[in-house]
Amino acid sequence: MSKWNRLFKPVLVLVLVCTAVSGSLAVAHSVTGPIIEEAARREQEAARLELLPEAKGFKRMLGYGVEQVSDICVAENGAGVVVTAKAKGYGGDMTVMVAFSADGTIKRIKVAEQSETKGIGSKVAANSAYWAQYEGLPARELVLNEDVDAVTGATKSSRALLEAVNAAVKGYRAVQSIGD
Amino acid sequence: MSEKTKLGVLANGILDENPVLRLVLGTCPTLAVTTMAANGIGMGLAATFVLLCSNVVISALRKIIPGQVRIPCYITIIAGFVSVVQMLVKAFVPSLDEALGVYLPLIVVNCIILGRAEMFASKHAVLDSALDGIGMGIGFTLTLTIMGSIREILGAGTWLAGLDGLLPFLPEGFAIQVLPASLDPFTLMTSAPGGFFVFGVLMAGAAWLTARKKTAPAEEGND
Structure with missing residues (x-):
């Protein structure tokens, strides 16, 4: 017992x-x-x-294997390309979607997933006014505080966003160079 | 221990045994989450729900669970509840998930829940445990909201910003501007040191209130 x-x-x-x-x-x-x-x-x-509102249907491009890029989707009517890329932020992975126009410039960006500190890193990661800085920039390696400004107090988050966009640019160029 | 009334059990968690300010449990999420009032409300409500469920189940099983394995049993039950809540919220209330996303998994390691399971639910009947869970939850939510309000108003100049994530009928970007936007906010309040300042002041306030309540009847008796 x-x-x-x-x-x-x-x-x-x-x-x-x-x-x-x-x-x-x-x-x-x-x-x-x-x-x-x-x-x-x-x-x-x-x-x-x-x-990319002009696009009609997307085709997923597979097998490019660009680091940090998880998804490349080309608009079937040639309106542009949407690349999804990831970078490590202050509070974990930040997933960013970058839309490129047909003329090879950044059309819009959007942070799809993030866990940055609310009130600090969120000024970068959840603030569409900040993302607007990227609009119209050419698809080349971008530099912080030259092409775009960092947010004071949220440097790490600003850098993560830039890193993700730069990875997306690499993905975009990989698709373009093969397409040409 | 004197027999407490049901209302007494419920009210206990709000001031006398306020989990954060008097028992000093769950300090880590408290300091991390209270940068904004709306975060405090969200975290408080999620924790209250888990606290209520885990208190009820643990109290119902208190005669079955042997002493040697009670802690692993409690943690398994709590973690199970948190995971189920997380999945349900993700599937059916995605907007709430976006607001609480980071805090939901944190509830597993919230000492208040394990603390109340060990201190109260394992020794009391189901109804009392449920009331204790609700009372402690209200105390936790109130404290987080007050702390978040002070830090947000002083540190960012706004109040209840981001509440639209919790209440979808509010317009996007909802915020009440308390201090004029032209005023430079005291941003230290939203970072960790500010959290400790507010925490300390509120703890002193709670201690003062409790002490005053206890001495007041005694003084009357002396007169």
């Missing part, structure tokens, strides 16, 4: 608790998983269209 209480009961209870919790997680995941995925896919499509 005492051995049962001292040794086996704790183990059994812990195993049961873990199993029950894992089970409920599995149920929750099977219910919400497809909804979350579908929402993310639709959100990406909408974000691409928001950046």
Whole structure:
């Protein structure tokens, strides 16, 4: 009896608790998983269209293997290219979508995912007025405080955004050079 | 221990045993999150929900869970609740997920929840534990909101900026300008040292209020 209480009961209870919790997680995941995925896919499509409204349908370009670039989508009607790239910010990865016009300039940028400090890094990562600085810049390696200004107190976030845009530029040039 | 009324259990967490200011639990998320009032509200509400659920389940299982493995059991239950909440919020209220995204996973390691499981829920009945969870949650939310308001007003000049993430009917970019925008805000308040300043002042205030409440009846008796 005492051995049962001292040794086996704790183990059994812990195993049961873990199993029950894992089970409920599995149920929750099977219910919400497809909804979350579908929402993310639709959100990406909408974000691409928001950046490049002239485009009619996108073709995903695969196999360029440019570092930090996760996705390159070329508009099927030649309106431009949308590149998704990542860089490490102050609070984790910052995912940035950059739209390039057909004439090879940056049309618009948008930070799709970020976890920068609210009130500080968010002045860079969640501020479309700051992103406007990038509009119209040529698709070449950009330099902080020359092409775009850093936000005071949020240098690391500013640098992360620039790094992601520069990675996107590399991705864009990779697609262009093969297309030419 | 004297038998407490149900209302007493509920009110306990608001001042007398305020989790942040009197028990000094969950200090890390408190300092990190209270840069803005709206963040405090969001974090407080999410923590309250998890606190309520975990208190109820742990109290219901208090006679089954053996003492040696209680901490791993509590943590597993709490982490399970947080993950389920996170998935549900992501799937059905994406705007809330965007506002709370960073703070939801932080709730697992919030000492208030484990602390109340150990100090209260494991020793009391389900209803009392639920009331304790709600009371502690209200105390936590109130404290975070007050701290966030002070830091945001002094540090950024606005109040409740970003509340539109929590309440979708508010216009985007919602904020109440408290100090005139031409005034240079005291940005130190939104960084970590400012958090400690406000935390210290509020703790002193809570201690003063509690002490005053306790001595007041005694003085009357002496007269």
